[in-house]
Amino acid sequence: MELTKPLDALNQARDQRILVELKNGSQFVGKLKAFDVHLNTVLDDAQEIVDGEAKRNLGRILLRGDTIILLSPQKGQ
Amino acid sequence: MELTKPLDALNQARDQRILVELKNGSQFVGKLKAFDVHLNTVLDDAQEIVDGEAKRNLGRILLRGDTIILLSPQKGQ
């Protein structure tokens, strides 16, 4: 599916599980529920991942956009 | 409950206890009283959490939005 702008990639991933990596090196996986132009992002059923293993189950989390390095849908596109 | 934008997740958590994690690694738990688009956040009955234990009782605190990495309602959604 073609993309006109970067956030289209998130629109296409709504309600899918995505990986989010933060500037402090931590990683979260969860179901993408909402985001905005600052990349503020809400995940449901979120887990913090450490060394490839789930470390904490956090339920719903809101990640501040300016702490994010990378977002990636967990299924291909 | 569906979310149109990320801050809806905070609207739904008003007056509930939430976890807030900061860029410097510190964690606070308290009752969410107010927030704005910068994620400036006011918690009542706030406690600083260190290694999973309450370290300081702070009463009301105002956290500056740009120091925040993650907010999470302490009850599921």
Add this chain to the structure above:
Amino acid sequence: MELTKPLDALNQARDQRILVELKNGSQFVGKLKAFDVHLNTVLDDAQEIVDGEAKRNLGRILLRGDTIILLSPQKGQ
């Protein structure tokens, strides 16, 4: 007292002593005299606190908002 937005918490604390913690780890206590939307904050009779003890008496200080992590009224609410 209910809050409509985060800065209401500071409006209610005007002329009271508040605690301010900065990104570099330093802490100040003083009487809140003025603040703005950037959280630029003026304290009177300010003291820098180190390990829970007053280290420096500074009189009036203006703290730049973007260096602040946390503000907390020293009396409950």
Add this chain to the structure above:
Amino acid sequence: MELTKPLDALNQARDQRILVELKNGSQFVGKLKAFDVHLNTVLDDAQEIVDGEAKRNLGRILLRGDTIILLSPQKGQ
């Protein structure tokens, strides 16, 4: 091909493989699908490169613009 402004360099590289280097030192290679004025960038078939070798296959990734140092088309111009 002449450039009027910096982002023209990305327009000319659309659907080509590009190298992206981040402030934390990590490197990604992938096919450029979308970008915006903040340099938020979407790559498809993205790989994280460590010491010149592909370390992770990530599929589609969205990199936040403010984490980027350098973008470079992998073919000359």
Add this chain to the structure above:
Amino acid sequence: MELTKPLDALNQARDQRILVELKNGSQFVGKLKAFDVHLNTVLDDAQEIVDGEAKRNLGRILLRGDTIILLSPQKGQ
């Protein structure tokens, strides 16, 4: 004297000696000549202070506002 907004504290300190502390830990004392909303600040007869002693005499300096943590008039208010 009452303050309506934080920068009033600087207006009242014009032509007085003030202390300025920067994010990198350095301290300057000088006569306040000018400032703006970003806290860009000009001091005359400025001295850099290290361990409570004057280390460098700099004459006039312009300090960029976003490097400043704290400004404090050297006389009470």
Add this chain to the structure above:
Amino acid sequence: MELTKPLDALNQARDQRILVELKNGSQFVGKLKAFDVHLNTVLDDAQEIVDGEAKRNLGRILLRGDTIILLSPQKGQ
């Protein structure tokens, strides 16, 4: 040649080789092709310089303005 504003210095250096130093300490030399008010900068035939020696030939690169400390035309003015 007189300058009215800082970016005039880059206008005069268009298509010349310039040195660019980044906040992370790395240095690039290349032919200046484009820039904008954020100092986002495109160099052609770019080389990364380490200890005064060319380390990598990168072809065209786009450097994000907020990572740049210094730009300098390699020939005098």
Add this chain to the structure above:
Amino acid sequence: MELTKPLDALNQARDQRILVELKNGSQFVGKLKAFDVHLNTVLDDAQEIVDGEAKRNLGRILLRGDTIILLSPQKGQ
């Protein structure tokens, strides 16, 4: 000479040699040719100063404003 706003200090120093100190600790001396409201600054005949000695002769340099801590005219005022 009185100053209405901080940048007046730079207007008065045009074509004079000034000292510029950066957030990374480096120091430059050169003839002030141009600046803007972000403190982007062009120096001619610029030298990098290390431990009080000229280390590099750079000719013309453009320093990005947000990397600057301090500017100081080398002659008094």
